Amino acid sequence: MTLLAFQGAVELGLIYALVALGLFVSYRILDIPDLTVDGSFTLGAAVSAVFTAAAHPWLGLALGAAAGFCAGMVSAFLQTKLKIQPILAGILCMTGLYSINLRVMGGRAMISLLRVDTIFTPFSQGPLGKLPVAAVAAVAVGVLLILFFRTQTGLCLRATGDNETMVRSSSINTDRMKFLGLGLANALVGGSGALIAQYQNSSDMNTGVGMVVIGMASLIIGEALFGRSSVPRSVFAVILGAILYRIIYAFVMARGLAASDLKLISALIVTLALSYPVVIQRYKLRKLMKEASKDA
Amino acid sequence: MLELKNVSKAFFPGTPNERKALQGINLKLEDGDFVTIIGGNGAGKSTLFNAIAGTFLIDGGNILLDGQNITFWRDYKRARQIGRLFQDPLAGTAPNMTIEENLSMAYLRGTKQGHRPGSRKQNEEFFRERLAELGLGLEDRMKTKMGLLSGGQRQAVTLLMATIVPPKLLLLDEHTAALDPGTAEKVTALTRQIVQRHRITTMMITHNMQQSLEMGNRTIMMDQGKIVLDLQGAQRQGLTVEKLLELFRSHSQGEGDNDRILLS
Numbered sequence: 001m002t003l004l005a006f007q008g009a010v011e012l013g014l015i016y017a018l019v020a021l022g023l024f025v026s027y028r029i030l031d032i033p034d035l036t037v038d039g040s041f042t043l044g045a046a047v048s049a050v051f052t053a054a055a056h057p058w059l060g061l062a063l064g065a066a067a068g069f070c071a072g073m074v075s076a077f078l079q080t081k082l083k084i085q086p087i088l089a090g091i092l093c094m095t096g097l098y099s100i101n102l103r104v105m106g107g108r109a110m111i112s113l114l115r116v117d118t119i120f121t122p123f124s125q126g127p128l129g130k131l132p133v134a135a136v137a138a139v140a141v142g143v144l145l146i147l148f149f150r151t152q153t154g155l156c157l158r159a160t161g162d163n164e165t166m167v168r169s170s171s172i173n174t175d176r177m178k179f180l181g182l183g184l185a186n187a188l189v190g191g192s193g194a195l196i197a198q199y200q201n202s203s204d205m206n207t208g209v210g211m212v213v214i215g216m217a218s219l220i221i222g223e224a225l226f227g228r229s230s231v232p233r234s235v236f237a238v239i240l241g242a243i244l245y246r247i248i249y250a251f252v253m254a255r256g257l258a259a260s261d262l263k264l265i266s267a268l269i270v271t272l273a274l275s276y277p278v279v280i281q282r283y284k285l286r287k288l289m290k291e292a293s294k295d296a
Numbered sequence: 297m298l299e300l301k302n303v304s305k306a307f308f309p310g311t312p313n314e315r316k317a318l319q320g321i322n323l324k325l326e327d328g329d330f331v332t333i334i335g336g337n338g339a340g341k342s343t344l345f346n347a348i349a350g351t352f353l354i355d356g357g358n359i360l361l362d363g364q365n366i367t368f369w370r371d372y373k374r375a376r377q378i379g380r381l382f383q384d385p386l387a388g389t390a391p392n393m394t395i396e397e398n399l400s401m402a403y404l405r406g407t408k409q410g411h412r413p414g415s416r417k418q419n420e421e422f423f424r425e426r427l428a429e430l431g432l433g434l435e436d437r438m439k440t441k442m443g444l445l446s447g448g449q450r451q452a453v454t455l456l457m458a459t460i461v462p463p464k465l466l467l468l469d470e471h472t473a474a475l476d477p478g479t480a481e482k483v484t485a486l487t488r489q490i491v492q493r494h495r496i497t498t499m500m501i502t503h504n505m506q507q508s509l510e511m512g513n514r515t516i517m518m519d520q521g522k523i524v525l526d527l528q529g530a531q532r533q534g535l536t537v538e539k540l541l542e543l544f545r546s547h548s549q550g551e552g553d554n555d556r557i558l559l560s
Contacts, residue, residue, distance in 0.1 A: 152400070155400060155401060156404070158390075158392075158393060162391060166401070168371055168372045169371075169372075169380055169388070169458075170375065170401050170402050171372050171373065171404070172372055172401075
């Protein structure tokens, strides 16, 4: 892998870290598997591309995240007020968002941002290229997230995923917490999409496909390698996990594997990580039975 | 204080499985009352608590708390004034959060939610003092995750959480039933102490007949969704467990399995 490719991987990792952080909020903190992510990532990218093309990249970034927030709120509405199962609510949002995303992009499957100023443009002449922007984005979001989880609202959000009954008996409306949490999670995802569109100078209808699994793989890799004992530790583990995921991705690509194969690898990583406890338990039981049969 | 007017609730209404869990319950509690509730399984004791706490809405009747009609309030809104403990020590606390964080959550009850840091210094001191009163040495383990505590410790902390902002009404649903006798006694003593100090109006479900007579100033017996016996004052004084059982037999309808009250 060349140094340039490596730097590119780190940059992408830092930007995609926002997706992983979004999943950290919805999946880890709230304990809700939120599939809205696939749609809200593309939504953020689409909104960002449209505004960037109209020479408002910063506005595009803000509105991309805001659009993601709204998508998350819709998902929360389906789950709390209409009592639809979280997985199904996510699928409904994702499907609905496909049409909306196409509308946002003016019916085109792709918007190209060549020779258009993005938020990366002023920095791209520097020695490190786009890296500082991506790093500042990821670290700033990470720090803000840690600070947020220290507030009372953040505490309530964490408790909602931990023991909903207890939170309700502390006179806190857990529905509202889910609105906030899923909104925040998808705002992070939308923001990531918005950054990616400007980073890659294009927005594509299919960028978001499989984003949940990619985000989860990053989350799991990060937590496995760097720990998850506290919120600050988890947040930085997740960011590092996302970077690592992109480095693996670049490595695999350099070896000549098709980029499309990585989705399968991501799915396998997530499957392995989720099934790990069961597999270990089975193994231990087998061993125990063998020992017992010796004495019999 | 608390007033239930003709409260009724049926499960699976209109189906062959219909079960009338509460049938025209009328009950009035005075300020500072401590009512113990006894009755066999399925008598409607927990359903009564669920109705009061707002876990579900009742089918008919009205619930008044301190003159306010709370019949259609959502559960979390009622929680501002009603504290509740369950039999399951796991139900009342968040296992992956520290003792301090759990207490901070409970401390929010009634206060307006803001963006102040969740664990402030002065709160910390206050929590430490309150934990010390439990006499379990937990004041030095405030950063310990709740999930690492034993059932009895968790239930004691849950009791503290439910009363750290003294509620108008405290509902105790067999909160010592899952604990070993020694720990149960300790939690019971703590309950007595805390309720007395803050003069909290309390309702306690128990299967321990002795306890139902020893604690509080009033005993209610439920059977098949109705209050069949309401003992207080002179009537209750000097009552023995044998006499209470006698009364239960004469008032309950389900003959033959009257002894379930003892077994359960």
